[in-house]
Amino acid sequence: MNLITRNTDYAIRALCYIVKSNKDIVSVKELVEDLKMPRPFLRKVLQELNRRGILRSYKGKNGGFVLATRPEKIYIGKLIEIFKGPIKLQEHTFKKKICPEIKSCVLKKEIDTMEKYTISRLNSLSIASLLKTGK
């Protein structure tokens, strides 16, 4: 099981890189060279971050990406949600009416608790906080 898939992972690395670079604009070319990610895949990821308002893109020669949101406001939980949808530790198991039983109550509640805990932690962890402690 994976909270952080490749999409999200690449997004996080790219965002960290852009923050640290202190440049006006960062191109995919530069990111690929320095972070060693598959170019077409990374492009898809960045395009999505653009659509979602995390990055802002500039087309044309010398184009590239800049942050559209302050790094303190980009939460890991949000990034996961962008690439995988709402964070869940249980998908369908309890929805289908296979389980109108004792079990459902207790187990479902338990997992809900874990899920809430996980979500709340991921939603308070930002790109900025990843970079801060690293120094």
Add this chain to the structure above:
Amino acid sequence: MNLITRNTDYAIRALCYIVKSNKDIVSVKELVEDLKMPRPFLRKVLQELNRRGILRSYKGKNGGFVLATRPEKIYIGKLIEIFKGPIKLQEHTFKKKICPEIKSCVLKKEIDTMEKYTISRLNSLSIASLLKTGK
């Protein structure tokens, strides 16, 4: 993402059923009729529980399954592990040396924390405790 997959889900339901039934021995036939699960799939699940020492099987006519472990000692974490391997919230992302960076430290640690929390809760939740509160 799913902590509890079908395997595990069926296993939990079947185990609860067996405990509640108070019978000497419970056959797949009975389980399938009462719990409405796909028969061949459930059989695989039960065979695995037998191999792992959770159930004990009896072959031949009037055969079936009985608990081989007390319900207080059958933990949900264990069942998940049987069907999915060790519980993880992060698989490979950090292992591959793509990330010898600042980020790895903080994010990895954070997810480790969530993972440990989840594992510890799942490992203290037993079949018996699922049934208890239901009453």
Add this chain to the structure above:
DNA sequence: CATAATGATACTGTTATGGTATCTTTACGA
């Protein structure tokens, strides 16, 4: 010894994930 049970195992369909390929659009700058 027929039959009703489990054991073992190989196969199949679907979906999520990770990734590629290609064509279009845009804007800088010589």
Add this chain to the structure above:
DNA sequence: TCGTAAAGATACCATAACAGTATCATTATG
């Protein structure tokens, strides 16, 4: 003004995990 270097959009492909099926072998009971 036009070539070129960037991003946008989209369609496609490969693999693995998950969910489930199908079949045949083995075993114990009545």
